[in-house]
Amino acid sequence: MKLDTLGLLAVQFALLSLFAVGGAMAVLPEIHRQAVDVSHWLTDRQFADVVAIAQAAPGPNIMLVTLIGYQAAGLAGAMVATLAMCAPSCLITFFVSRIFDRFKDAKWRIVVQAGLVPVSVGLFAAGTFVVARAADRNLVAVAITFATAAVSYWTKLSPLWLFATAGALGYLGFV
């Protein structure tokens, strides 16, 4: 049973790794679909928690898959998910970036690069929407989301202060 889960984690995240155009946020709706709706590794609430923990911890936000792997199949699951999410895209990057330099000014490369930008922006927004919907279950939470977005957009305040403030509001029972 556990081996099945490990295999599923490996295959799913390795595949998603190849489609992560613009990074982890692009694949977040798909991860949510697989982990919450299809495989039931986490509840919607746990998904929001796990995203929050990955955001609050240092490091690339792709580390989210480590937590999902852990929830699905413990330590082995965490390792398999992390490796599967990183290895294929890293190998592609390693080999393609070596030949890519040659085409730095080639028209096709400029066109392909420009064409992928709107796609990755749309996918990033979709990831944001899925996270917000899992996290914001009442109006106070929605207000915290908008306030945090505004402060983070207009100031250079460290995100740790925002997490601390929001966590304190939650602890005191306002959310």
Next chain:
Amino acid sequence: MIPPNPPSRSPEKPPHPTVPELFRAFFMMALHGFGGVLPWARRAIVEEKHWMTAQEFNEAFAVAQFLPGANVVNLAVVFGGQLHGAAGAAAALIGLLLPPTVIILVLGVLYSRFGDVEALQRVLVGVAAAAAGLIGAMTVKMTLPLLREGALALAIAAVGFVAVGFLRYPLPLVLIVLAPVSIAFAAWVRR
């Protein structure tokens, strides 16, 4: 004994980090990277260590962003690979991923043990809402430059958003349809 003069590097010749230096640099970046490692990567590589000029960094980042995978993870692979081939890429990558993996695993163990504690649940509800807000601010920052690209680019972003975010179509399907269309539009605009 401390050597009297640490080896100084001439400013005109860009210093060339060794493999262990690459590992250490990305290790430290990962530890600092609350809410995203990329600003720290730029600061360390371009401003502090002068391993790349701003222009070189932007070019490396363009490749990292274009290829699938987390941007900063790809950046480590591109940068390490440029300097020391596979060994450099592996050193930068492991340096970048090791500290966050250990930290996140500790947090994951704590979460699975104490996640049901009522007080912690209340805290996490607040933190999760804030995390969504931080990502929201990033979305806005990414969308604004797109406004200059025109209605077509915005329409493609909107289709991707609705298809994946609302309709929950599988990502591979959406990408296989949307990416070629978007690239074709980009080619048509630049014809």
